Amino acid sequence: MKQLVVGLGELLWDVLPDGRKNLGGAPSNFAYHVGQFGLPSMAVSAIGTDALGEETRKALDGKKLRYALQEVPYPTGQVLVTLDDAGVPVYDIKEGVAWDNIQFTPAMEEIARSCRAVCFGSLAQRGETSRGTIRRFLETTPNGCMRIFDINLRQNFYTKEIIQESMQVCNILKINDEELVTVGRLFGWPGLDAEHTCRQLLNDFHFDTLILTCGVNGSYVFTQGKRSFLTTPRVDVVDTVGAGDSFAGSFCAARLLGMPLEEAHRLAVDVSAYVCTKNGAMPSIPTVITSRLA
Numbered sequence: 001m002k003q004l005v006v007g008l009g010e011l012l013w014d015v016l017p018d019g020r021k022n023l024g025g026a027p028s029n030f031a032y033h034v035g036q037f038g039l040p041s042m043a044v045s046a047i048g049t050d051a052l053g054e055e056t057r058k059a060l061d062g063k064k065l066r067y068a069l070q071e072v073p074y075p076t077g078q079v080l081v082t083l084d085d086a087g088v089p090v091y092d093i094k095e096g097v098a099w100d101n102i103q104f105t106p107a108m109e110e111i112a113r114s115c116r117a118v119c120f121g122s123l124a125q126r127g128e129t130s131r132g133t134i135r136r137f138l139e140t141t142p143n144g145c146m147r148i149f150d151i152n153l154r155q156n157f158y159t160k161e162i163i164q165e166s167m168q169v170c171n172i173l174k175i176n177d178e179e180l181v182t183v184g185r186l187f188g189w190p191g192l193d194a195e196h197t198c199r200q201l202l203n204d205f206h207f208d209t210l211i212l213t214c215g216v217n218g219s220y221v222f223t224q225g226k227r228s229f230l231t232t233p234r235v236d237v238v239d240t241v242g243a244g245d246s247f248a249g250s251f252c253a254a255r256l257l258g259m260p261l262e263e264a265h266r267l268a269v270d271v272s273a274y275v276c277t278k279n280g281a282m283p284s285i286p287t288v289i290t291s292r293l294a
Contacts, residue, residue: 003116004042005252007031008137009124010099011045011069012077013052014241014281022241022280023059025077025099026152029242029281030119032065033249033271036285037293039256042066044111044137046098046130052076053098063282068111074098087237087276088215091154093123100127104136112137117146117252122166126157138169146256148172150248153179160186167205174248177214198222209261211251213244213272221251221265228265233273242281247272250285257293267292 007027014022028043035041043060047053047069053076060067077099080092102108102124112118118141125131138147149170151163163183167173175183177194184190184197192200198210202222212220214232221228250271254264270289275281 003040004111004114005031005034005039005256006042006044006111006115006118007034008044008118008120008134009102009130010077010121011043011047011056012079012093012097012099013056014079014081016081017083020279022282023056023063024079024242024281026121026123026150026245027119028060028065028067029245030148030150030249030252032063032282033246033285034117034253035065036290037250037253037257038290039253040066042068042111044068044102044108045124046070046072046074046102048072048074048076048098050076052078068107070098070103070105072098072101072103074101081241083239087239093154093157095126099124100130102130102133104133108133108137109140112140113142115141115145117148117256119148119150119248119252120166120170121150121152122158122162123152123154125162125166131162135165135169146172146252148174148248148252150174150245151179151183152244153182167201167207170205171208172211172252173201173205173207173209174211174213174244176244177212177217180212195220195227209255211248211268213247215240219247219265219269221261223261226261228262230265230269233269235273235277237276238279240276243272243275245281246275246285254293259293 251268
C-alpha cells in the first residue's frame with residue numbers, strides 16, 4: 001500500500017428528487033478522480049451493517065475504487081439532495097450515521113503511514129469519534145505528505161475551532177467563494193475582498209497552496225509567490241454535484257505527477273467542467289483529458 005492517495009471521511013448516498021441514488025461524499029469523489037489518472041487511491045470511511053452498506057461496496061467495486069470501509073452499528077450515510085434553478089445542490093445531511101463513527105484502528109494506522117496525499121474536510125469532523133480519527137490519521141502520515149483540507153462547509157456542521165485546527169495541519173486549502181465569505185466573518189475579516197482574504201489565510205496558516213473556486217466566475221490558485229486565475233468554461237450543466245471534488249482530485253494528481261501549477265490548474269478546470277455535464281459525482285473522465293497526465 002505504498003504511496004497511496006486517500007480520501008478520508010464521509011461516504012454517503014445522495015438521494016435525488018427523482019429517487020435516484022448516487023454514491024458520493026467529497027473524500028470518495030476525490031479518491032475516484034485521482035485514480036482516473038493512474039495513481040493508487042483509496043476511499044477510507046465507515047458503513048453500516050445494512051443493505052445500503054452492501055450496495056456501497058458494490059458501487060465502489062463497479063467504479064474500481066479501492067476502499068477501507070469499517071462496518072459499524074450505525075446506518076450507512078444518506079443525504080437528501082435538491083437542485084436549485086442553477087443546478088446547484090442543496091443538502092439535507094442525516095446525522096448519527098456510520099461515517100460519524102470512524103475508528104482509528106491498526107489497519108487505519110498502516111494506511112496513514114503509506115499515504116502520499118490525503119484529502120479531508122470539516123463535515124466528517126462534526127462527530128467526536130471521526131474527528132479524533134482524522135486528527136490521528138493526519139498526525140501519522142509521513143513527512144512530505146500532501147494534506148488537502150477541502151473545507152466543504154455544510155449546514156451547521158462546522159465550528160471556527162474545527163476550521164482553524166484543520167488549517168493548521170493542512171498544506172493545501174481548497175475553498176469556494178461562499179465558504180470564503182463565511183471563513184472571513186468567523187476570523188473577523190468581513191471587510192476584505194476575496195483575494196485579500198486568501199492572502200491573509202496564506203500568511204496566517206502558511207499553506208503551500210490555496211485553491212479558490214468561484215463557480216461560473218472562475219477559479220484561483222494562490223501560492224506564496226504565484227497567482228493563477230482561469231475562467232470557467234461554458235458548458236451545458238446537468239448538475240454540479242462533485243464538481244469541486246473532481247477539481248481537487250485532478251489538481252492533486254497533476255501536482256503529484258509533476259505538472260506545473262498553471263497546467264495543473266487548467267486540467268482541474270477542464271475536469272470539473274466536464275463533470276458538470278454529467279449526472280452524479282463520479283463520471284468517467286474521457287481519455288482526451290486523462291492522457292494529459294500520461
